[in-house]
Amino acid sequence: MSGERYFVGLDVGGTTMKAAVVGDDGRPLSEPAVLDTHPERGQEAGLETMCETIRRAVAAAGLGMDRVTAVGVATPGLMDIKAGLILDPPNLKPWKNVPVRDHVKAAFGKPTAYQNDANAAAYGEFWVGAAQDAKSMVLFTLGTGVGGGIILDDRIVEGEHSHGGELGHLRIDTPDRGRLCGCGARGCLEAYAGASHITERVREELAAWRGDTKLRAYFTANDDELTAKVIFDLAAAGDGLAAKVVDDTAYYLALGACAAIAAVDPETVVFGGGMTAAGERFRSAIEGYVRRFGLPFPTRSVKVAFASLGSDAGFIGAAGCARLLVGAK
Amino acid sequence: MSGERYFVGLDVGGTTMKAAVVGDDGRPLSEPAVLDTHPERGQEAGLETMCETIRRAVAAAGLGMDRVTAVGVATPGLMDIKAGLILDPPNLKPWKNVPVRDHVKAAFGKPTAYQNDANAAAYGEFWVGAAQDAKSMVLFTLGTGVGGGIILDDRIVEGEHSHGGELGHLRIDTPDRGRLCGCGARGCLEAYAGASHITERVREELAAWRGDTKLRAYFTANDDELTAKVIFDLAAAGDGLAAKVVDDTAYYLALGACAAIAAVDPETVVFGGGMTAAGERFRSAIEGYVRRFGLPFPTRSVKVAFASLGSDAGFIGAAGCARLLVGAK
Helix, strand or coil, X not given: CCCCCEEXXXXXXXXXXXXXXXXXXXXXXXXXXXXXXXHHHCHHHHHHHHHHHHHHHHHHCCCCHHHEEEEEEEECCCEECCCCEECCCHHHCCCCXXXXXXXXXXXXXXXXXXXXXXXXXXXXXXXXXXXXXXCEEEEEEECCCEEEEEEECCEECCCCCCCCCCHHHCECCCCCCCCECCCCCECECHHHHCHHHHHHHHHHHHHHCCCCCHHHHHHCCCHHHCCHHHHHHHHXXXXXXXXXXXXXXXXXXXXXXXXXXXXXXXXXXEEEEHHHHHCHHHHHHHHHHHHHHCCHHHHHHCEEEECCCHHHHHHHHHHHHHHHHHCCC | CCCCCEEEEEEEXXXXXXXXXXXXXXCECCCCEEEECCHHHCHHHHHHHHHHHHHHHHHHCCCCHHHEEEEEEEECCCEEXXXXXXXXXXXXXXXXXXXXXXXXXXXXXXXEEEEEHHHHHHHHHHHHCCCCCCCEEEEEEXXXXXXXXXXXXXXXXXXXXXXXXXXXXXXXXXXXXXXXXXXXXXCECHHHHXXXXXXXXXXXXXXXXXXXXXXXXXXXXXXXHCCHHHHHHHHHCCCHHHHHHHHHHHHHHHHHHHHHHHHHCCCEEEEEEHHHHHCHHHHHHHHHHHHHHCCHHHHHHCEEEECCCHHXXXXXXXXHHHHHHHCCC
């Protein structure tokens, strides 16, 4: 038996769960095992699916469970990280007060870390991804919503109420004038840069847009085919309105980044999620706005990068949390 | 010789320097030694004044330097915390690239910690002040400008470029519509809640104010006598316009607090500085706006408190940094 250590990272999402075994170097030993979450089947079934996904990951790595040093599990919020509980997450209904950490720990008899999914993704990017050379980083995850995670000197900012790094709710416009966010407040970054809010902005811009745009066609028959991806693709193809909406998105994200910089002054700000497929032009637009609107001294040097681990960041980061739990080498 | 440990904390400001010896319990052994900074006499003289203030503090405590375990020095920015340098602070002109830590360390032959002044004040309040029972806290310092510091699990968020906790530059309005801040950007919290900006807001509000107000008199002969203190005192005495301006200030501070909460989700948010003399009514106004406009889950439980160490927070916190450097007991 070699001295190598192996960690299982499990990333629980509303649709699927993914797990893989990851070595001390942060590299997965195989493609992840993936199972459907089926939250509607209830939380007992969900806990069993978590364990089964972990078992399959260990099998896919060609190992026995005895070779696993520790396990890390990442789930969406609301959660109580310290207590190891899923509380009441909107995309895992009807689950409530699910003792994830204790269940997984008892099932395998291994030290078990528990973390918020966006925090885990941030830790993955910090450990072996886009910020692997940084001492501190802030991650914005771009999807239907905007999430985030903050890592300072190899420590995750969990927050006192498990809400550290809720960067989608940094406010970028005022409570009276800002766009309405799903959280009930106005002006949150998510209400501008969340995927569904981007399509909303297109709809509003169209009313005043005088030029040609392929986006107009989406508001006749096939309204629900308008996705953030379509908008970004049209922008890349030269559509003027799409380009404006994408540039505005870069501006809004930069304002969020400026707030995170004023708070914790990280070495690197990373953006992850589907929109980053838009590539260097989008990244450099964000960076330009950060340097223009952020505090001059730190924003002169801060790095603005796109995530490099894709959807693997969650389970790699969860495995990294397991490794932190038993002591990183 | 007893086993007690003693730390000297020195807080360097633009006008005066203050130092005192502080025990392991965070209590100063005497009133602080205070000397004028006289930045205009140059940085060599400034470094000597720092050492002299430290010597006087040790004498005031009735100790010899041999009884001092470590020294902590706090200065205003710009600075390079890791390198121990004052870079180019606006209120210490013409100082530039002053090797504070190495000078003080060589002068006394003691382990010497170096920290930003607002971070040190935050650490003081965290250690033995308003947040002494909290595991994490965010401090807003209210004065001419708005500064800040963030402490998470006994660690100061210094930032990669020594700009962690620049909370006065959290943006609470947009770059196009916001008030102009001294940093050159628009919409920073400081441009609303810094003392001079509060008097500016009074001037603007007066134009539209139909009712009686004692504030009107300040814009005839004695314009420069209008201070934030006058406004807060008039508000307490029932002046309608002054009360509006103070309530608006509470609202703006709450928006800043909401951003800090979304970023790091602290257990306690503390406000320090002269304005907090306004007392419980002002504090509860801030708290009310935090709960109304912040993320529901963490703001339900976050504590909003006023600082308790007054202007001692800086040197007590600097001593606390010295204690952290050699290992807190």
